[in-house]
Amino acid sequence: MSETTATEKRSWRETWQKIAMGSALTSVLAVVAALIVGAILIAAADDQVQKTAGYFFARPTDFLWAVCSKVGSAYAALFQGAVINFGAASISEAFAPLMDTLSMSVPLIFAGLGLGMGFRAGLFNIGGQGQIIFGAIICGYIGFAVPMPPVLHMIVCVLGAFIGGALWGFIPGALKAWTGANEVIVTIMLNYIASYFLAFLLTLDAFQVPDSNVPVSPLIQSTARFPSFFGTRVDLGFVLAIAAAVGVWYLMERTTLGFSIRAVGLNPDAARTAGMSVPGSTIWVMVIAGGLAGLAATSQLLSSASATLTAGIASTFGVDAITVALLGRSKPLGTVLAGLLFGGLRAGGYLMQVLTDTPIDVILVLQSVIVLLIAAPPLVRAIFRLPDPERRKKKREKKALKAREAVA
Amino acid sequence: MKLELREVTKKFGDFTANDKISITVEEGQIHALLGENGAGKSTLMNVLYGLYQPDGGEILLDGKPVAFAGPGDAMAAGIGMVHQHFMLIPVFTVAENVVMGHEPTGPFGIIDVPKAREIVREISERFGFEVDPDAYVETLPVGVQQRVEIIKALSRQAKVLILDEPTAVLTPQETDELMQIMRQLKSQGTSIVFITHKLREVQEVADTITVIRRGKVVGEAAPTATQEELASMMVGRAVEMEVEKSPAKEGDVALSVGGLSLVERSGRALLEDISFDVRAGEILAVAGVQGNGQTELAETLMGLRRATAGSIRLDGQELADKNVHEIIDFGVGYIPEDRSKDGAIEEFSIAENLVLNQTRGEFSKHGSLRMGLIQKHSKELVEAYDIRTGSSNAELDTLSGGNQQKVVVARELSRNLKLLLAAQPTRGVDVGSIEFIHQQIVAERDKGTPVVIISTELDEVKALADRIAVMYRGRFVGIVPADTSREDLGLMMAGIMPGEKEAANE
Numbered sequence: 001m002s003e004t005t006a007t008e009k010r011s012w013r014e015t016w017q018k019i020a021m022g023s024a025l026t027s028v029l030a031v032v033a034a035l036i037v038g039a040i041l042i043a044a045a046d047d048q049v050q051k052t053a054g055y056f057f058a059r060p061t062d063f064l065w066a067v068c069s070k071v072g073s074a075y076a077a078l079f080q081g082a083v084i085n086f087g088a089a090s091i092s093e094a095f096a097p098l099m100d101t102l103s104m105s106v107p108l109i110f111a112g113l114g115l116g117m118g119f120r121a122g123l124f125n126i127g128g129q130g131q132i133i134f135g136a137i138i139c140g141y142i143g144f145a146v147p148m149p150p151v152l153h154m155i156v157c158v159l160g161a162f163i164g165g166a167l168w169g170f171i172p173g174a175l176k177a178w179t180g181a182n183e184v185i186v187t188i189m190l191n192y193i194a195s196y197f198l199a200f201l202l203t204l205d206a207f208q209v210p211d212s213n214v215p216v217s218p219l220i221q222s223t224a225r226f227p228s229f230f231g232t233r234v235d236l237g238f239v240l241a242i243a244a245a246v247g248v249w250y251l252m253e254r255t256t257l258g259f260s261i262r263a264v265g266l267n268p269d270a271a272r273t274a275g276m277s278v279p280g281s282t283i284w285v286m287v288i289a290g291g292l293a294g295l296a297a298t299s300q301l302l303s304s305a306s307a308t309l310t311a312g313i314a315s316t317f318g319v320d321a322i323t324v325a326l327l328g329r330s331k332p333l334g335t336v337l338a339g340l341l342f343g344g345l346r347a348g349g350y351l352m353q354v355l356t357d358t359p360i361d362v363i364l365v366l367q368s369v370i371v372l373l374i375a376a377p378p379l380v381r382a383i384f385r386l387p388d389p390e391r392r393k394k395k396r397e398k399k400a401l402k403a404r405e406a407v408a
Numbered sequence: 409m410k411l412e413l414r415e416v417t418k419k420f421g422d423f424t425a426n427d428k429i430s431i432t433v434e435e436g437q438i439h440a441l442l443g444e445n446g447a448g449k450s451t452l453m454n455v456l457y458g459l460y461q462p463d464g465g466e467i468l469l470d471g472k473p474v475a476f477a478g479p480g481d482a483m484a485a486g487i488g489m490v491h492q493h494f495m496l497i498p499v500f501t502v503a504e505n506v507v508m509g510h511e512p513t514g515p516f517g518i519i520d521v522p523k524a525r526e527i528v529r530e531i532s533e534r535f536g537f538e539v540d541p542d543a544y545v546e547t548l549p550v551g552v553q554q555r556v557e558i559i560k561a562l563s564r565q566a567k568v569l570i571l572d573e574p575t576a577v578l579t580p581q582e583t584d585e586l587m588q589i590m591r592q593l594k595s596q597g598t599s600i601v602f603i604t605h606k607l608r609e610v611q612e613v614a615d616t617i618t619v620i621r622r623g624k625v626v627g628e629a630a631p632t633a634t635q636e637e638l639a640s641m642m643v644g645r646a647v648e649m650e651v652e653k654s655p656a657k658e659g660d661v662a663l664s665v666g667g668l669s670l671v672e673r674s675g676r677a678l679l680e681d682i683s684f685d686v687r688a689g690e691i692l693a694v695a696g697v698q699g700n701g702q703t704e705l706a707e708t709l710m711g712l713r714r715a716t717a718g719s720i721r722l723d724g725q726e727l728a729d730k731n732v733h734e735i736i737d738f739g740v741g742y743i744p745e746d747r748s749k750d751g752a753i754e755e756f757s758i759a760e761n762l763v764l765n766q767t768r769g770e771f772s773k774h775g776s777l778r779m780g781l782i783q784k785h786s787k788e789l790v791e792a793y794d795i796r797t798g799s800s801n802a803e804l805d806t807l808s809g810g811n812q813q814k815v816v817v818a819r820e821l822s823r824n825l826k827l828l829l830a831a832q833p834t835r836g837v838d839v840g841s842i843e844f845i846h847q848q849i850v851a852e853r854d855k856g857t858p859v860v861i862i863s864t865e866l867d868e869v870k871a872l873a874d875r876i877a878v879m880y881r882g883r884f885v886g887i888v889p890a891d892t893s894r895e896d897l898g899l900m901m902a903g904i905m906p907g908e909k910e911a912a913n914e
Contacts, residue, residue: 254776254777254779255772255775255776255777256768256772256775256776256777257775259760259767259777260767262756263756263764266753266754266755266756267749267753267754267755269749269750270749270750270751270752270753270764271753272732273710273712273732273742273744273750273751273765274732274736274764275731275732275734275735275736275737275765275768276733276765277733
């Protein structure tokens with residue numbers, strides 16, 4: 001009797017510890033902390049708040065009311081723009097913001113998955129931007145210049161995006177594997193090369209609208225477009241992104257290649273001694289990660305009727321995806337959730353600016369604060385007064401050891 | 409100076425690392441603190457050195473209670489510590505290292521190097537050390553580096569010197585010299601706390617022995633106690649110092665290594681013309697002082713390094729030009745000398761570690777892992793090898809060192825082997841696990857597998873070997889029968905064949 005209660009108590013405690021100490025909670029708390037910082041900024045930038053602060057000691061309620069109403073309305077607008085619009089006339093209109101969020105999260109999920117794989121393999125791949133651009137170059141060229149029947153065209157474009165990104169991932173992977181070149185520096189430099197290479201291509205006649213001098217490609221042909229669902233902004237791209245997340249999970253957790261990749265990431269010496277090829281793993285990871293990042297380009301090129309290949313095609317997805325991967329703890333599910341959050345921030349940010357006159361830069365601050373807190377888990381623990389997981393872990397180990405010894 | 413610890417208690421959470429430990433170190437005495445790895449010796453010394461704050465009890469120096477907030481306080485009170493891993497800066501000279509932190513300075517804060525040199529010279533002369541104050545530490549042998557650490561402690565007027573596992577890194581000759589130095593220090597009134605788990609050294613040099621087990625003092629012993637008595641106090645039961653094993657039933661030659669050489673690009677030879685045969689059902693132990701090419705030999709046999717010349721034939725198959733995974737898949741089991749670096753992945757689960765080098769074979773199908781089979785495999789091995797864990801899905805680093813090593817041993821012995829190569833198979837492992845691992849290795853031999861053991865522990869070599877090869881500077885000095893005397897083996901470890909010495913003397 002007493003034994004079962006003790007076991008129950010222990011398992012309950014361990015579960016709690018897992019939640020509390022596990023990095024997932026750090027991620028959630030980082031987001032919460034970022035929202036608080038964002039609220040302070042939103043309030044501080046508001047005229048009404050500034051005015052009421054002037055006579056704070058005379059009528060503090062005015063000030064507090066101004067802060068609450070400002071922050072409340074800004075975040076309400078953010079929510080309304082990202083998830084659901086209660087004032088809409090129809091259900092499909094009410095959920096249109098959520099559809100926007102899903103669609104905006106697609107490139108972040110693709111690129112985040114790729115970068116996260118690299119992180120788990122011990123490779124700090126900063127080259128998401130360049131890999132997206134290269135995916136876009138090949139995908140885009142096939143999309144506007146090579147006529148093909150409908151479904152086939154789309155499939156070839158998607159493959160092209162993967163291959164383009166994979167190629168741009170292979171270069172730093174091979175340089176690292178064969179010469180030991182630092183992947184951080186190589187990928188950063190390759191971002192610039194990809195970016196200027198695209199700018200150069202767009203000056204060529206082959207990449208421009210005939211008889212035009214504007215550095216913008218012709219429209220992507222409609223045969224290559226993703227089918228959308230029920231006329232919303234969500235299309236096959238989102239399904240592919242989720243499928244890619246499942247695929248990455250399976251690859252990392254259930255295949256021998258993923259086993260080697262994780263082993264090499266955690267302990268290259270032991271992996272080598274176990275007969276795994278460290279250079280091989282490095283190259284594979286960079287190729288697959290690059291390909292996934294390349295797929296991010298499809299959402300820019302194949303999701304809209306007016307899509308063209310332009311110099312700004314990759315936006316800041318490559319950089320944002322680093323944050324997404326970090327916030328998602330480099331795991332597929334986490335990356336999807338983080339991608340949705342960031343997609344939501346992007347989607348809701350516009351409405352927040354329009355409705356409440358809140359600068360959209362606040363969104364950028366939110367993202368930056370999240371990165372800062374993720375990168376410094378002790379800071380998050382200090383803010384929320386959480387115990388140190390390392391110490392807890394040691395303690396748990398010692399307790400387990402003691403229990404075992406007592407049994408033996 | 410007399411050092412007294414009274415009922416010192418140190419807890420980590422609800423784990424009690426030191427439970428009311430009381431020890432008295434008289435002036436000019438060598439007090440050995442004997443215990444297995446993890447018994448709480450180092451924790452106790454860290455409390456004494458001010459690195460940890462005790463949760464109970466008190467520390468007295470010459471009868472006066474003291475409290476240390478940090479190592480600085482401890483040093484000021486006359487306590488010096490020589491850590492197992494030296495705290496020296498390799499690119500500094502001996503003199504610079506010795507005065508570091510307490511530099512004698514001239515005008516404008518410039519370091520007074522002649523003064524520093526003088527300090528080193530003065531202490532060296534007083535205690536009969538031979539240390540050149542201007543030598544760079546990185547150029548010195550390990551034994552001399554240790555002396556630099558001791559000088560460093562003495563230069564701060566240490567009256568009580570704590571030596572934490574000082575012989576772990578030393579050759580037998582250097583160990584003898586250290587014992588000499590310890591006696592010298594003692595005769596000049598320095599008290600020494602000598603932490604170790606090596607029984608012979610304790611008997612040789614200690615005045616008093618305190619045995620610690622699981623954070624408690626289990627008893628005091630006189631240096632006259634036998635090794636068996638001390639060992640049984642350490643582990644709580646009598647331990648067989650020898651492994652029970654029947655004479656080898658040797659078969660045909662299975663492993664045949666010929667003219668194996670490994671030369672670095674710089675031209676330095678790490679292995680020179682090594683040749684030996686191992687028969688099926690026989691254990692060949694490679695003895696020698698650490699750093700004489702044993703690591704390189706193991707790595708070359710495993711394909712982790714490419715031999716410059718020579719052949720490695722196992723069951724008629726040439727392995728010298730094969731890759732690591734081909735050699736593993738051919739049936740060579742390998743227990744690497746550094747478990748946490750090469751042998752296992754601490755963040756992986758026990759189950760994953762148990763198939764770490766076998767996912768190319770039966771544990772995968774069309775590139776996917778067979779999770780059910782991996783689970784079943786790990787449950788069986790956890791049971792068979794008595795790996796003490798709550799779950800085979802727990803991370804490896806939740807296990808004690810001995811159990812981690814059992815995971816590696818279980819993984820390698822659980823498949824059909826054509827050769828077992830085990831380097832330092834029981835390093836950092838508790839006595840109970842040592843015994844178990846030794847039995848498993850002998851059992852593998854009795855199945856008819858040729859076994860090569862590489863070990864720097866002479867006790868282990870003597871316990872396991874059917875024949876002993878001794879390595880010195882990348883060469884085999886000779887291969888001798890298992891009953892060769894320790895003295896002769898010691899000579900061979902210094903590169904001298906016993907017969908040759910007599911011949912030279914004539």
